[in-house]
Amino acid sequence: MPRVIDTDERNRQVAEAAWRVLVREGLPALSVRKVAAEAGLPPSSLRYTFPTQASLRISAYALVVERLAERVAAIEPGADWARAVLLELLPLDESRRLEMEITVVLGTAAMADGDLRATHHRAHRAVRDLCERVVRAVEVDPADVRVQTERLHAMMDGLALHMIRQGENEGTDWAVRVVDTHLAGLERAPSPRALPPTPG
Numbered sequence: 001m002p003r004v005i006d007t008d009e010r011n012r013q014v015a016e017a018a019w020r021v022l023v024r025e026g027l028p029a030l031s032v033r034k035v036a037a038e039a040g041l042p043p044s045s046l047r048y049t050f051p052t053q054a055s056l057r058i059s060a061y062a063l064v065v066e067r068l069a070e071r072v073a074a075i076e077p078g079a080d081w082a083r084a085v086l087l088e089l090l091p092l093d094e095s096r097r098l099e100m101e102i103t104v105v106l107g108t109a110a111m112a113d114g115d116l117r118a119t120h121h122r123a124h125r126a127v128r129d130l131c132e133r134v135v136r137a138v139e140v141d142p143a144d145v146r147v148q149t150e151r152l153h154a155m156m157d158g159l160a161l162h163m164i165r166q167g168e169n170e171g172t173d174w175a176v177r178v179v180d181t182h183l184a185g186l187e188r189a190p191s192p193r194a195l196p197p198t199p200g
Contacts, residue, residue: 011049011059014039018060019102027109030056054115061106061119064099065126072130082134086179089127089156091163092172100164128153138186148186155182 017039021030030053036043050056068088075084091097103123110120132149140148159175 007049010041012063014041014046014050014056015059015063018056019063019098022060022105023098023101027057027105032056054113057106057109057113057116058119060102061110061116061123064103065119065123067099068126068130082137083179083183085130085134086152086156086183087176089130090160090172090175090179092176097164100160104161104164127156131156134183135186138183140186152182152186 014035018030018035021034021038025034032046032050032053033043035050035056036046050059071088072085075081075088088096091100106116107120107123110116128149131153132145135145135148135152155178159178163172163175
């Protein structure tokens with residue numbers, strides 16, 4: 001068992017090293033040799049688990065999904081659960097900003113990279129599923145769940161993209177206010193069944 005744990009931890013370290021190489025030097029620079037050097041490991045130790053650049057890209061992208069899932073799982077149930085989940089989707093600190101930058105780089109690459117496409121769809125679906133859980137948690141009318149999920153998903157993706165495009169020293173309070181305003185609107189939205197009947 002310790003050997004498995006050590007291998008998992010090393011693979012995470014390698015994926016995080018790949019993030020740093022991607023952000024610093026771009027996708028064309030991603031190689032087993034450079035990532036090994038960034039992780040402080042001999043290239044030969046990576047050749048079995050990460051024999052190709054494609055395997056490095058997939059692992060780096062999968063780690064974004066894994067870390068998001070871990071953070072969401074740690075959120076305590078309660079009245080603020082929906083808000084806390086949505087804030088985890090935004091680059092509000094250095095770590096989440098890095099994750100979003102990696103998502104943009106590898107998500108764009110996946111459009112022309114069949115090796116990455118399945119991982120990209122998994123990441124996209126993970127965010128969409130979280131948005132649906134939020135919509136259901138605030139008790140949106142069942143008839144509106146799908147459209148409100150799609151609306152929320154699009155809004156969160158757009159907010160995150162705007163935030164990484166702004167300067168690192170610019171504030172993020174505006175994005176939190178947008179989330180709070182949207183959530184408040186969802187929570188106040190009346191069920192169609194609660195509306196008075198149309199005259200005539």
